Every structure is written in structure tokens, then in C-alpha cells.
Amino acid sequence: MEPEVVDAELRRHLVRHGLLEAAQPTCWKIENSKLSGRGVIASRDIAVDELVYADAAVVQGPRCYSKYLPLCVSCYKTGCVLFPCDRGCGLPVCSEVCQNDPHHVEAECAYLKGLEPTCGSGWSLELLQAVVPIRALMLPKELTRVFYSLQCHEAAQHGREVDMLKSNVKGHIDADDEELMRRVCRAMDTNSFETAVIRGGKSTSLRALFPVGALTNHQCVPNTRHIVNAEGELLVYAAVPIAEGQEITMSYTDVLWDTQMRRHFLLATKHFACQCPRCTDISSIRAGIIAATEEFKYENPRKVLRFVEKELSLLVPETNYVMMEMMFSIVSLFGRAEGCTWSELTDEELDIKIVYCKKLIQCLDTLNCGNCTKKGLILYELYCANAEKVKRISSKESNVCTLLKNEIDSSANENVLLEAMKILKSDIVAPHDYREIYNEKLLLAQ
Structure with a gap:
């Protein structure tokens, strides 16, 4: 099928599902891709965080x-x-x-x-x-x-x-x-x-198969992020500014994986050898460790933390993908996993979670990932950790506690939440407590 025919079929599909008005202009079009086969191309400049397209599953x-x-x-x-x-x-x-x-x-x-x-x-x-x-x-x-x-x-x-x-x-x-x-x-x-x-x-x-999403080609540092909302619709947003004529891309892998791991996954599951700029960057290829000699499975998040702090930190650099993955596990589990709920975390563990959140965000920014979904999830965990720290400090009365509380500006932490909400929006895979806050904010805005 020619790209123009595919483009027309997809637009009819979106119109049938109420996601597009008939003859409504869009910021995308289907054309032959320089990456692979057909692709989704920007038909005009697209601003960061702008909705690129909404898609319905066939x-x-x-x-x-x-x-x-x-x-x-x-x-x-x-x-x-x-x-x-x-x-x-x-x-x-x-x-x-x-x-x-x-x-x-x-x-x-x-x-x-x-x-x-x-x-x-x-x-x-x-x-x-x-x-x-x-x-x-x-x-x-x-x-x-x-x-x-x-x-x-x-x-x-x-x-x-x-x-x-x-x-x-x-x-x-x-x-x-x-x-x-x-x-x-x-x-x-x-x-x-x-x-x-x-x-x-x-x-x-x-x-599910979303036809426009299926035609969106892969890049290891994509220019979009995507969510699936409660209605089962795929919503794709610009993670960075996208220029007219530039191909719209998404990632089929985890942005924190190293080059060898990403390429192996893509070859095994999608049957192509990725040649994107990140995969062909020599410094990126050399940054990762070649293989893990043993797969470790931890029953308790605190075991992960001990491994990171006492062993892994001596073996690999802080920016290594294994370290980043471990940090993300700790950030995701501390405050949520059984035995590590907010009330069960020590002050030191809470501070470690905050530090890890900031390091992960810095890493994603270094990789030019823009406002990707993983950044949104980490920002929300940072907001929750900051809020818990303020709550603990407020329960104590001393001049030292007042100084500590001032370190976490409440308005700045609210901005962290707003930034997370701008990225995650109504994503159904976001934490349950996030969705409650998001829905509450929507009601207040009405």
C-alpha cells in the first residue's frame, strides 16, 4: 500500500473513533521513512508536550x-x-x-x-x-x-x-x-x-494494536512519549520540540538500558539491528558492562540498596545502566513495597530515595530524553519523598528542624508535582495515588 493510501485509511479509522474530525488538519502524515518502511512524519513544527496524535486500538x-x-x-x-x-x-x-x-x-x-x-x-x-x-x-x-x-x-x-x-x-x-x-x-x-x-x-x-502507533518507528532516544488512558486510547506527546519534516519516533526499549542490552532486545524481539545515533555512539557502547555473570533476584528492596551501596558502587561507574536500573528499582519500591512503606522507611532511606531520584533525572536529561514517561514517574516519586520528609520534619519542633524544612520549598515541590502531571497526565499505569491526585486536580480546575 502506498503511504497516501495508508494515511487516508488511518484518518478514517480515527474519525470512526471520534479522535479526529473529518478533514481536520494534523501535525503528522504517513510517508516513506528513512529509518524503516513507512513512518509518521511531522507536517509542521510540534512544541514540547504537545499532543501529536491520539490513536484507538483496532x-x-x-x-x-x-x-x-x-x-x-x-x-x-x-x-x-x-x-x-x-x-x-x-x-x-x-x-x-x-x-x-x-x-x-x-x-x-x-x-x-x-x-x-x-x-x-x-x-x-x-x-x-x-x-x-x-x-x-x-x-x-x-x-x-x-x-x-x-x-x-x-x-x-x-x-x-x-x-x-x-x-x-x-x-x-x-x-x-x-x-x-x-x-x-x-x-x-x-x-x-x-x-x-x-x-x-x-x-x-x-x-493491543494501535495502527498509527504501529507505524511510528523506533529510536533509542525518541522524540515522543506515550501513555494509554482509562478509555484505552494511545496518546502520544512530544518529549522534545519536533521540527517540520522530522520523523516522529518512540522507543521500544527502556531508555536506561545500555547499548548492548538495547540492541540485543531489539534484535531478539523486533528482528532489527538498531543503527540510531545512540547505538552507534562509541562512548555509549563502551560505557556498559559486557554481561552479568549471575542474575540476582531480591526479595527485599533493602537488599537491593545494600548491594548498590556496598558492592555495585565499587564495580561500575554511577552512570552505568546496571546502577541506573538498580536506583530506579529502589526509587520505585521505597515507600510502596511491603516492609518499606513510607512509615517504615528510616530518615536515611528517605534521603537516599530523594538523592537517587535527582541522579536519575539528571541521567535522563544527559541522554536528551526530554519529558519521557520514566522522567514523569521519577518526578512523582521525588514529590512524594519530599512531601514525606516535610511531614516528618513538621512533627518535630526545633530550630534545626525548621532549617531542614526550609530546604524543601513547598511551592518548589508543588512544581515537581505539576511537572510530573504534565508528563504522565491520565496514564493508567501510573501509581494509584498519583491518579487520585490527578483526578482531584482536574476537578478543582473545572
């Missing part, structure tokens, strides 16, 4: 890995009693409401029932993992064409969902249906995004 569903808990095929609830759908589709549901949901009944349920699942009166985990390509069969033809405009993995292991489907039904699958489903599986393996459903503070991991 298909969403369970991840195809047994390590994820079984879930209700309709509402995606986990950790509950699941029973087989009475209609005989071989899929698990959690309630009669979910069993009778038209989105389920008229799509994968009807299709699988016609193929006669072999699981009898039970339900099949393999059929559950094959739901995404089945749902793609129900899409309008113009949307199925989008899958043929995307880069795909052609190796034999991509498309195993179809193999699982065939081994769990008695009926014959139409050849055209099988060809489309395999194409969808390959496109999903290459281009899908992790999404989530939040219920009762618990997150269920899903996968």
Missing part, C-alpha cells in the same frame, strides 16, 4: 503467554472464579453479564462455537490466548488492510496462536481466515503495545 485482547493469569474473555478480570461460556465456545467468563456481552457473543463466541472446540464442557487456555487473531476476523475489510501495511515477522514461531486454535477445534478453518489470522499474529508480535485494565487497584496486562 484489536485488543489477552497476551499469548502462559505466565499471565487466566482472565475473563469479556471484562479481563483475573483472580476470580472463571467458568466456561454456556454457548460452547470454550472460553472463560466470570459472570452471566460477561457471558451475554454482545461484543463476546457476536464475535469470538459465535466463531469458535462454529468450529466445535474439543474442550467439551470446560474452557481452554489456548483458545483464550488465540482470541486476538479471531477478533481481527470481525473487523471491516478496510481495517484488515491496515495489517498488510505493517512490518511483520515471518519466522515460524510467529503465528502460533493459529496453531493453538487449530489443535483445539474439530472444524475446518477457512484458508483465507487462516491467512489473515497469521498476518495479524505476525503484525501483533512486531507492532503491538502493552495495555492494561485497572480494577480495584489491580492491573491486568493486555496487548
Whole structure:
């Protein structure tokens, strides 16, 4: 498909989902990419933190890995009693409401029932993992064409969902249906995004394909960040100013990983050798340690801290990616993990969290990551740690405590929160307490 045709199809898709008005100008367009295949190109200058595009998933569903808990095929609830759908589709549901949901009944349920699942009166985990390509069969033809405009993995292991489907039904699958489903599986393996459903503070991991997002090429230092909101929409914002004609990019890896780790991950999962400026920077390649001799798993965040302070700091520089990853783990867990809640942290541990937050932010700025999502998460942890420190100081009465309290300017800390909110916005993967503060601020602003 020519870029102009793909561009037109994507705009119609966004209009159908109410994310774009018909004939509405955008700051992006689909063109041939200098990086790979087609790409999303800036059609005008884009300011930092400006919304570049909002995208809707063409298909969403369970991840195809047994390590994820079984879930209700309709509402995606986990950790509950699941029973087989009475209609005989071989899929698990959690309630009669979910069993009778038209989105389920008229799509994968009807299709699988016609193929006669072999699981009898039970339900099949393999059929559950094959739901995404089945749902793609129900899409309008113009949307199925989008899958043929995307880069795909052609190796034999991509498309195993179809193999699982065939081994769990008695009926014959139409050849055209099988060809489309395999194409969808390959496109999903290459281009899908992790999404989530939040219920009762618990997150269920899903996968979805956002067509504009799928055409946004990778750079290890991207010029955008992305979030998925509560409505399941992909929102992509400029992390740095983007000039007209420049390609809009996002990262498929963690920005704190070193060059060897990023390139290995991209080659293994996306099947390409990254040649971006960061990956071809000799100083970056030499900065990382070659390999870890043993994988350490820590049950207690305090063990991580002891390892960082007493061992790792003697082995690698402070800016090494292993050190950065460990620091980020400590920042993420201190104040939140069992046994390390805010009230259980010592004053020294609280100060270490604040120092680590500042070092990580400085590292991201050095890498020119702009207002990336990871920076937003760290800024929010810094805000929380500062607030906890002020709370502790306020409970004590002395001149020394007054001086310490003055070190943390309340208005400056509020600015830290506002900066975090500007980056994270309504991201559903942000901490639960952040989302409460964000929603409260939105109500006050109305």
C-alpha cells in the first residue's frame, strides 16, 4: 500500500473513533521513512508536550503467554472464579453479564462455537490466548488492510496462536481466515503495545494494536512519549520540540538500558539491528558492562540498596545502566513495597530515595530524553519523598528542624508535582495515588 493510501485509511479509522474530525488538519502524515518502511512524519513544527496524535486500538485482547493469569474473555478480570461460556465456545467468563456481552457473543463466541472446540464442557487456555487473531476476523475489510501495511515477522514461531486454535477445534478453518489470522499474529508480535485494565487497584496486562502507533518507528532516544488512558486510547506527546519534516519516533526499549542490552532486545524481539545515533555512539557502547555473570533476584528492596551501596558502587561507574536500573528499582519500591512503606522507611532511606531520584533525572536529561514517561514517574516519586520528609520534619519542633524544612520549598515541590502531571497526565499505569491526585486536580480546575 502506498503511504497516501495508508494515511487516508488511518484518518478514517480515527474519525470512526471520534479522535479526529473529518478533514481536520494534523501535525503528522504517513510517508516513506528513512529509518524503516513507512513512518509518521511531522507536517509542521510540534512544541514540547504537545499532543501529536491520539490513536484507538483496532484489536485488543489477552497476551499469548502462559505466565499471565487466566482472565475473563469479556471484562479481563483475573483472580476470580472463571467458568466456561454456556454457548460452547470454550472460553472463560466470570459472570452471566460477561457471558451475554454482545461484543463476546457476536464475535469470538459465535466463531469458535462454529468450529466445535474439543474442550467439551470446560474452557481452554489456548483458545483464550488465540482470541486476538479471531477478533481481527470481525473487523471491516478496510481495517484488515491496515495489517498488510505493517512490518511483520515471518519466522515460524510467529503465528502460533493459529496453531493453538487449530489443535483445539474439530472444524475446518477457512484458508483465507487462516491467512489473515497469521498476518495479524505476525503484525501483533512486531507492532503491538502493552495495555492494561485497572480494577480495584489491580492491573491486568493486555496487548493491543494501535495502527498509527504501529507505524511510528523506533529510536533509542525518541522524540515522543506515550501513555494509554482509562478509555484505552494511545496518546502520544512530544518529549522534545519536533521540527517540520522530522520523523516522529518512540522507543521500544527502556531508555536506561545500555547499548548492548538495547540492541540485543531489539534484535531478539523486533528482528532489527538498531543503527540510531545512540547505538552507534562509541562512548555509549563502551560505557556498559559486557554481561552479568549471575542474575540476582531480591526479595527485599533493602537488599537491593545494600548491594548498590556496598558492592555495585565499587564495580561500575554511577552512570552505568546496571546502577541506573538498580536506583530506579529502589526509587520505585521505597515507600510502596511491603516492609518499606513510607512509615517504615528510616530518615536515611528517605534521603537516599530523594538523592537517587535527582541522579536519575539528571541521567535522563544527559541522554536528551526530554519529558519521557520514566522522567514523569521519577518526578512523582521525588514529590512524594519530599512531601514525606516535610511531614516528618513538621512533627518535630526545633530550630534545626525548621532549617531542614526550609530546604524543601513547598511551592518548589508543588512544581515537581505539576511537572510530573504534565508528563504522565491520565496514564493508567501510573501509581494509584498519583491518579487520585490527578483526578482531584482536574476537578478543582473545572
